[in-house]
Amino acid sequence: MFEQVFFSGLALGSIYGLVALGFAVIFKATDVFNFAQGMFVVCGAYFAVTAMSILQLPFPLAIVFIVGAAALLGVLIHMVLIQPLSGRPMLSVIMLTIALSISLRSIIEMVFGPQGRSLTTPLPTGVLMLGSVRISYLHLTAALVSWVCMAGFGLFFKFTSVGLLMRASADNHEAAVVSGVNVNTMNRLAWGIGSTLAAVGGLFLGQLQIASTELEGIGLLALPAVVIGGMQSIPGAIVGGLLVGIIEQMASTYISPKSSDIVIYVLLLLILMVRPWGLFGQRELGRV
Amino acid sequence: MSSVLDIQHLSVAYNRKGLALEDVSLQVPEGGIVALLGANGAGKSTLIRAVTGLLGLHHGQITGGQVHMMGQLVSGMPAHRLVRLGMGQVPEGRLVFKQLSVEDNLLVGAAVLPRAQVKAGLEAVYQLFPRLLERRNQAAGWMSGGEQQMLALGRAMIAKPKLLLVDELSLGLAPLIVIEIYKQLRVIGATMGTAILIVEQNAHLALSFAQSAYLLQQGRVVLSGSAQEVSASPEMKASYLGEAKSGKVAP
């Protein structure tokens, strides 16, 4: 039984890791704590619904649609909302992303109705037996795709020249400007990537559960994941996501379903009190 | 002789309040080395920001005049475009990418070059600053001030700029290091024909290095001419209270 819970946790955690990674990319690039990341997950699920059920696109094309729509959403949001607020105090930016998430939620509920929509895709369902452990194909696929995306991003970030420019912009905004980097483009790219990663997570979560605005709560778990892993650390975000997934499943099974949220947030509080820079982050200088 | 940098009657204000620069005109000839002098608050940083496209970042606006680089109107252009047009910047405070390696720092500067030229560009910089080659894989944040200054210079030079703007090179550095770096600057100017505009608080150092100089006082150019003329002028001595008589290490 334990292995069961562990593997479910690992699978879900991979999805959380993906969403958390998107969150970390946005944060590292633009210093924005994106409370709307949960809604980006929901948008992903609904883009999938649109592509599959409404537009009836063949699956490969649907993927292109979802990725394209999500990337466009992220870029537009940066251009229209985030860029004008650069340099403003933190509460303004936090509140902006919160207000954004409410706007997105309202629009989705007005267009699709407040009830959730089921999402059917050609992704494999069914169950694989590994010894005594039942692993659903869907979980496995979700985990695999998440890992491929995360690895892909990691390679992009570390080894391509665009990735280098993104890292430079995140390191020191003014230095990047002075070196000829178009920082605005880098920031838009970061938001595009951040929302796309979340949307992919939404695609899987939408099918694992149901495409509804309730998914936002799950997406928001990316926040404690990123903090626990370490806010300034890209690998930290991924590990944080995995941990949150595992802990959530464990708490849900061994304590009670309702307690999973709170266990994570208590852990968050503990980390904040004891090691605020997270498990993999580095101590920031000058807290005052 | 055409100017690489031509500033005509430039006026700048911050947040639409009062002029930080008033009617400033300045030219940097091809292959020339020009010093911009003035006490703290005289407007040197403002002028550099206006030229390098960083004014907006600091809530400033150009309220009058124009800036031309190699005949092209550049006032108001965003900074990253200026770099592509051939303006290299070595900003005040060095501004290296602390978490990136030395080589990565240089590669960022080389991003404007076509792929094929990047390797040659790197080698050229390493030849100029062998210490950077030693530390090529180290994180820039751990290097000494002098090494970071070399890195910032290398990063700007790798793109083979036509105009190099060096802002407060000597701040926080030991005199010997400063002299060494200025020597390299001279080499750069001579071999690559890059025009250089240096902003320096250390007037003696700047004047011994530059061919011509401008003195800013409260946002206006109060003096300009060849380095010797400016050195000997009474305004120079008055502007830097007490510094005129004190002995400085001659390069």
Add this chain to the structure above:
Amino acid sequence: MNKTVNTVPNLSTWLWLLLWAAILAYLPVLLTERAFFGIALTNKQLLNLGLTQINLMLISMLGALSLNYLTGCAGLISIGHAAFFATGAMAAAIFDHQLGMPFPLVLLAAALAGALTGTLAGLPSLRVRGLYFVLSTLAVHYVVTYVFLEYQFKYFDVVGIPYATPRIGAFEINTPVRWYVLLLPLVILVYLGLKASLKSREGRAMLAMRDHELAATAMGVDVRILRLKAFGLSSAIASVAGALFAYYLSNVTSEAFNINFAIQFIAMIIIGGMGSLPGALVGAAIWLLLPSIIAGLSPDASSENELLSRLLVENRAQLVQLIFSVLVIVFLIFAPGGVAGLSTRLKNRWMAWRNSP
């Protein structure tokens, strides 16, 4: 912060106060009788407002004032404000149902419970600042609402926790007018109290701390204690508001205090203007009253147009949410000082115009 030069004679101020007192006194009559001195008014003319909305607005004002005090004045960003409302509701349940204490003492207990919870919630501020602190308030929110949830399920049921009609002595508060008479003076008291607190030595130190912590510390201000005090006071007020909210609705579940509830207060203080106590009142008023006004306007518009009908009737709740979130965004981008900031700018322009030759 700024000393306003009194160019306006005192008579004018007194007249304003008198006018407001008259309006506030007559308001319940107007809304209950639905007539202005005998002239009957339609629902639309009354902007579709009833005393219920006004009472809820007054309760929200307590929330907005306390949050603005914490965030706008002390500079402590908190998205856990709902937790303190929940604390008050829970304290009310415990002290009323289970311990059978009289209503006024219940409110006092709620205040104390809130102060305690608030001080505890403020403890992370000793360790972390800025963004990390905001996250700690989020965590506090989840912890407290979880406790409330467990309490609700242990002692009551999924339907919620019921609250009896409150009484002060023999006087039952069972009509909207009576609620109004209870709530209005309370709001005024809290407003004046917070205002006085900000003018006091400690209050001004707090404002200094918000604006520049290092400078405040250098002046000898113990910022850590100040922060805890601010949190305690703010939470105490919110807790009382939570208790009143619970009594007013006569039944609450933990859902009532979800994260959206907390976000509403942040929206109120942003629209009203952070750091401005009058702004908090305006923000709460707009937030509570506007939906009713919109709902009141919609029947005519929707009968003609099908799309409008869909928007205004079926999806009205979402539409209101959308309007409000967009309103907040617009304010954030274009008018960061909120309504208070706008009114200051207008006032300055008017003064300049008046004083120009």
